[in-house]
Amino acid sequence: MSHPSLPMEGGCRCGQVRLKISAPPLLTMACHCTGCQKMSASAFSLSAAIPSEGFEVTQGEPVIGGMHGPSRHYFCPHCKSWMFTRPEGIDFFVNLRPTMLDDSSWFTPYIETFTSEMLPWAATGAVHSFETFPAFDQYEGLTQGYAEQGAPATR
Numbered sequence: 001m002s003h004p005s006l007p008m009e010g011g012c013r014c015g016q017v018r019l020k021i022s023a024p025p026l027l028t029m030a031c032h033c034t035g036c037q038k039m040s041a042s043a044f045s046l047s048a049a050i051p052s053e054g055f056e057v058t059q060g061e062p063v064i065g066g067m068h069g070p071s072r073h074y075f076c077p078h079c080k081s082w083m084f085t086r087p088e089g090i091d092f093f094v095n096l097r098p099t100m101l102d103d104s105s106w107f108t109p110y111i112e113t114f115t116s117e118m119l120p121w122a123a124t125g126a127v128h129s130f131e132t133f134p135a136f137d138q139y140e141g142l143t144q145g146y147a148e149q150g151a152p153a154t155r
């Protein structure tokens with residue numbers, strides 16, 4: 001698999017909000033939960049956990065949407081694309097929707113979550129599947145496994 005080198009740029013559907021990542025993902029995910037089904041208007045959402053210091057909004061002002069709760073879901077104010085999420089109580093990474101990137105062809109989900117709510121036909125090719133979320137102490141091993149498999153710009 002060929003990966004584009006960092007930094008990578010991206011933006012929303014209309015282009016008013018642009019962003020840049022300069023660090024490889026810690027982990028990549030697909031989430032089958034019914035909340036993600038609604039917010040993505042699709043069978044599942046995709047996430048790339050980008051270290052916060054390697055994530056930058058370079059143009060435009062994303063607004064909070066989704067549940068307006070402790071986890072903050074950021075959208076383009078004009079085209080309403082769901083662009084990224086800052087998870088509740090976690091500052092060191094941002095969950096970017098990887099299809100915002102100008103080139104997301106490198107992306108594959110390493111884990112999938114909430115298979116308990118999955119549409120019966122939905123297949124993601126993820127290496128590890130979880131009925132809900134992994135236990136908190138499983139993340140270290142998962143991020144190691146993902147790094148060994150090869151995140152962008154590490155090969």
Ligand SMILES: [Zn+2]
Pocket residue numbers: 012013014015016017076077078079080081
């Ligand atoms: Zn937009």
Ligand SMILES: [Zn+2]
Pocket residue numbers: 031032033034035036037045114
């Ligand atoms: Zn979800």
